[in-house]
Amino acid sequence: xxxxxxxxxxxxxTRMESRLPKQFLRIRQEIILMKTMRTFHEFDKSMDLxxxxxxxEMSTWERLCKDENFQIPHRLxxxxxxxxxxxKNALQYISSPSxxxxxxxxxxxxxxxxxxxxxxxxxxxxxxxPVTDIHESIRMVTTSENKAxxxxxxxxxxxxxxxxxDIILKAYQQEYDPDFTDDASVVEKSGVSIHTVKGxxxxxxxxxxxxxxxxxxxxxxxEK
Amino acid sequence: xxxxxxxxxxxxxTRMESRLPKQFLRIRQEIILMKTMRTFHEFDKSMDLxxxxxxxEMSTWERLCKDENFQIPHRLxxxxxxxxxxxKNALQYISSPSxxxxxxxxxxxxxxxxxxxxxxxxxxxxxxxPVTDIHESIRMVTTSENKAxxxxxxxxxxxxxxxxxDIILKAYQQEYDPDFTDDASVVEKSGVSIHTVKGxxxxxxxxxxxxxxxxxxxxxxxEK
Numbered sequence: 001x002x003x004x005x006x007x008x009x010x011x012x013x014t015r016m017e018s019r020l021p022k023q024f025l026r027i028r029q030e031i032i033l034m035k036t037m038r039t040f041h042e043f044d045k046s047m048d049l050x051x052x053x054x055x056x057e058m059s060t061w062e063r064l065c066k067d068e069n070f071q072i073p074h075r076l077x078x079x080x081x082x083x084x085x086x087x088k089n090a091l092q093y094i095s096s097p098s099x100x101x102x103x104x105x106x107x108x109x110x111x112x113x114x115x116x117x118x119x120x121x122x123x124x125x126x127x128x129x130p131v132t133d134i135h136e137s138i139r140m141v142t143t144s145e146n147k148a149x150x151x152x153x154x155x156x157x158x159x160x161x162x163x164x165x166d167i168i169l170k171a172y173q174q175e176y177d178p179d180f181t182d183d184a185s186v187v188e189k190s191g192v193s194i195h196t197v198k199g200x201x202x203x204x205x206x207x208x209x210x211x212x213x214x215x216x217x218x219x220x221x222x223e224k
Numbered sequence: 225x226x227x228x229x230x231x232x233x234x235x236x237x238t239r240m241e242s243r244l245p246k247q248f249l250r251i252r253q254e255i256i257l258m259k260t261m262r263t264f265h266e267f268d269k270s271m272d273l274x275x276x277x278x279x280x281e282m283s284t285w286e287r288l289c290k291d292e293n294f295q296i297p298h299r300l301x302x303x304x305x306x307x308x309x310x311x312k313n314a315l316q317y318i319s320s321p322s323x324x325x326x327x328x329x330x331x332x333x334x335x336x337x338x339x340x341x342x343x344x345x346x347x348x349x350x351x352x353x354p355v356t357d358i359h360e361s362i363r364m365v366t367t368s369e370n371k372a373x374x375x376x377x378x379x380x381x382x383x384x385x386x387x388x389x390d391i392i393l394k395a396y397q398q399e400y401d402p403d404f405t406d407d408a409s410v411v412e413k414s415g416v417s418i419h420t421v422k423g424x425x426x427x428x429x430x431x432x433x434x435x436x437x438x439x440x441x442x443x444x445x446x447e448k
Contacts (some may be wrong), residue, residue, distance in 0.1 A: 131363060136429070137381035137405040139355060139420070146418055148409040154378070157361035181361040185372040194370055196363070205360070210445045217441045221434045 001123065002098035004048040005040045005160065006090040009033050009057075009105030010079045021057055022206060023105040024064060027215055032206060033061075034070055035108040040101075040160075041072045043112045044119075049074035050093055051105070052086040084180055088172045099123055100168050101160035102183045109202040109215055109222065115160060117197040122162035127192065129162070129184045130199030131155035157182055158199040167192055225347065226322035228272040229264045229384065230314040233257050233281075233329030234303045245281055246430060247329040248288060251439055256430060257285075258294055259332040264325075264384075265296045267336045268343075273298035274317055275329070276310040308404055312396045323347055324392050325384035326407045333426040333439055333446065339384060341421040346386035351416065353386070353408045354423030355379035381406055382423040391416055 009023040023033040030038075037049055053061055055078050064070070077090040087102055094100055099122055103110065114130050121128030134151045161183040163171075168183065171190040180186050184194045202218040204211060233247040247257040254262075261273055277285055279302050288294070301314040311326055318324055323346055327334065338354050345352030358375045385407040387395075392407065395414040404410050408418045426442040428435060 131365070134362075134380070135431075137409065138358075139379050139381055139408075139418075140377055141355070141379050141420060142377050146420065148381075148405070148412055148418075149378075150403065151405065153364055153366050154373075155363050155365050156358070157363055157372075179374065181372070181375065184363075185361065188372055194363075194372075196365060196370065207359075210442070213441045213445065214438055217437045218434070221437065 002048070002095065003044055003046070003101070003119065004050060004094055004098055005101040005103055006050045006052060006087060007033070007036060007040070007103050007105045008052045008083055008086055010052060010054060010083060010086050020060075021054075022212075024057075024060065025212060027108055027206070027212065028219060031064060031068065032108045033105045034068065034072075036103065036105050036110070037072050037074060039108070039110055039112060040103070040115065043115045050077050050090045051075070052077050052079050052090050054079040082176070084172075084176050084186065087183065091169055091172050094165050094169065096165040096169060098165045099162060100165050101162040102168075103160040104205055106206040107159055107203050108206070109200070109204065109218055110158070110160065111200045111203070111222065114158070114198070114200045114203060118160050118162040121195055121197045122164065125195050126167055127161075127163045127184075127187060128195045128197045129182075130158045130160070130203070131196045132158065132199045132201050155196065157184065158203045163187060226272070226319065227268055227270070227325070227343065228274060228318055228322055229325040229327055230274045230276060230301075230311060231257070231260060231264070231327050231329045232276045232307055232310055234276060234278060234307060234310050244284075245278075246436075248281075248284065249436060251332055251430075251436065252443060255288060255292065256332045257329045258292065258296075260327065260329050260334070261296050261298060263332070263334055263336060264327070264339065267339045274301050274314045275299070276301050276303050276314050278303040306400070308396075308400050308410065311407065315393055315396050318389050318393065320389040320393065322389045323386060324389050325386045326392075327384040328429055330430040331383055331427050332430070333424070333428065333442060334382070334384065335424045335427070335446065338382070338422070338424045338427060342384050342386040345419055345421045346388065349419050350391055351385075351387045351408075351411060352419045352421050353406075354382045354384070354427070355420045356382065356423045356425050379420065381408065382427045387411060
C-alpha cells in the first residue's frame, strides 16, 4: 500500500534562541530536517514526503535546499496555528487507501528499524506508535494525590506514529482539543485502540541547544 | 539539625562493560563518586557522608582516594544484596534526631540548589524528593489497557531523597518488597505522604557508557 510521511517542522526558533528555526540548525554537518527526511527516504525511496512548514519559513527552506543541493523529492504544506492544524492541513494531500506516518522534523535520530516496526505494525493492524521504557521512578502528582506509580506500566511516546489513511483522516475531522499531545491521542479520541512498537531511545525531540548537544553525543553511539 | 547523606554506590561494573564499577569511572577528569561527594560536601561541610560500597570494592576505593589525594571525610558502609539492603545497613550509623539524604553515587550532576531545596523542604515538612517534568507524551500500557495519560500529572523522580531520621528509620524496618524502586516508595508504604521539590534536569543516573557521554555533554551546559 502507498506510504506517505508527514514531517512536521513547525518551529520558529524562539526556544532555541536562534534566528534559524530549530529544524534548520545542523546536527553534525547536516541540517536537522534534511537528516530526518533522508532517514525516511532511505527506508523507502517510493514514500511520499509532505513537509509541514510555517509559511514564513518556506523561502528559507528553498534556499537551504539549493545551497545544500538537497535532492530528496518532497512537497511543502503550510503549517497551522498548532501541530494539529499543521497535520490537518497536510492530510488534504493524502490519497486513500494508504498508510500515513506523522513524524516530528526535529527527531532526526529515529532509526530505520523504528520506522520499519511502526509501518509494518500499522500495515497489519491499522496503526502503531513507537514507545520506550521509563528508567526513572515516576510519581503521579495532582492537586489531590502524590503517589508512586509502577514505571513498568508507563511508556514514553515518540514518532513516527503511523495510521491507515481512513483512520487518521476520520480522526482529524474532530474538533481541536488542547489535550491532544500527539496523533495517537487524536486517533484514540475517535474511538480507535492504539498499538505500540519499540522505539529507539536516541530518537529524542530537539527543542533546545542542550538537546542538540545531547543528540550529537547520541549520534556517536548510533554510529558505533 | 544534624545532616547526613547516604550515598549509594553499589555498582559492580557489569552494565558498563568495564572492569571498574561505574561509580569509579571519570566524568571529565574526576571520579564520578568523588564528584558526587564533593557536591554534597561543598553544600554543607558539616554534613556526614556515609558511602554504601560493595565489600569487594572497598580496597579499590581506598587506593583511588590515596591516588587522587581525596580528602573529604566519609565513612564506608557495606553494600547489601539490593539497594534496600545497602541503605538499611547504612542506617545503622544514623543518630536520631537528624535529617538523612539518600543519593545515588552515579548522579554526579545533582546541583547544590536541588540539594538545598530537598533539605529545606524535608527540614520543614519531614521529607522531600526532587522531581522533574516529563516532556514526551506518555501512555499507560498494561495487559488490559493502553491509553494516553496526561503527562502534566506525572513526574520523573531523582535523588537526593531527604527524610527526618525517625521517618526513614521506621520505614526501613518494613520487610523488603521488590516493588520498592526508591526510598520514597519505602517511606510511602509506611504510611507517610511524600513532598516533592524541583530537581535539576541534568541530574541523570549514569548506568551506561552512553549515559556517561550524555552527562559530560550536560556538564558543559551547567558550567555556562
